[in-house]
Amino acid sequence: MDTDPTRERILDAAEELFYARGIQGVGMDVIRDASGVTLRRLYQFFPSKGDLVEAYLARRDARWLDSLVAHVETSADTPEERIPAVFDWLESWFARPDYRGCAFVNSFGELGGTSPQVAAAARRHKEAFHAYLRGLATSAGATEDVGAQIALLAEGAMTTAAISGTPSASRQAKQAARLLLTLDTHRTRTPTGARTAG
Amino acid sequence: MDTDPTRERILDAAEELFYARGIQGVGMDVIRDASGVTLRRLYQFFPSKGDLVEAYLARRDARWLDSLVAHVETSADTPEERIPAVFDWLESWFARPDYRGCAFVNSFGELGGTSPQVAAAARRHKEAFHAYLRGLATSAGATEDVGAQIALLAEGAMTTAAISGTPSASRQAKQAARLLLTLDTHRTRTPTGARTAG
């Protein structure tokens, strides 16, 4: 089985602490205290802190994307509503009191320069997220480029909401995304000349 | 005088190292070796590592914004050209081999959860950058909201370029920004109904 309960308890504690205080700001003894798992068993599941960090990022990657996709699929009935639904999901995330930005951006900023594993995990996560948005864009009738632009809006909203401490960036990003999407979706019907490439 | 040469040498070494490896990934002895300044004199200028970090962020904030403004003012002749010029400047930054994202986003991700000083420095820097973009937008005839949306594109481009390792995000962001800007600038002349609020 893939989900040993003690392993999950360790990862639960590690995720909360790493996300809140940064990876280097959390010692293994703190994870021991928070999880209630003894240091010996902790090292049985994760032979080094680096392994625990990789598992933390892997699980968060899967859960984060799954949660986003689940929200989009249950709350949006038409392809045109899916991208706005992404920003609604982001907004509810930003409003959480413990929100502190994207865990992968934070990990990359902290360790991406020295740990190829962390840098690769961030790259994979972002590539999956952006590919999902590009797919939503094309399924709504827009180009992949518009999907990439909407991904930039989502990324910017995540960091801006984190640093500013307010969730308002999601509304601005949602408005801009909707505009880019509808303009591109209708580009064959209403050629205004506004979408010339730079 | 504000620019003691040894102080600058210390900050030069600290900036390069902190940016490349993260703040906690660089010990004071490494900064001593890189700057050629002895540990004793280092602590005379900066009584603690926290003070050095604050000075690093303060100087980078000022220089970064000054460099951006200088590029925009010298390369753009009309208000409409200023926001595209911002993304040209970003692109040349992204193309540098040592590019590793925004130093303030990285510092916030690493220490924002435990250091109020670092969190406040990141907030001030981002607020100044976004206010500058909002000013560019309004001086080009658009609304402040469009300026805020363009700021999100710029933020997203910074992190995407860093994590993906390619500078292509700046082109996508520039295209989207130009579109948002021209649409909003011409909104009184060409009312298409596309800019209804979400």
Add this chain to the structure above:
DNA sequence: GTTCGGTGAGAACGATCGTTCTCAGCGGCA
């Protein structure tokens, strides 16, 4: 010439942290 404040070089100190070891206890099993 002597004193004195400041210097460079580096050792040293104290705390933290990742990791491993010790040791007593306990359940399973012949």
Add this chain to the structure above:
DNA sequence: TGCCGCTGAGAACGATCGTTCTCACCGAAC
């Protein structure tokens, strides 16, 4: 009963790191 493997609790080890101290040295002031 006696052995064995695993456990929890925590001490211990070794490395790193921020910070301070030692000590010999030098230039300037009297």
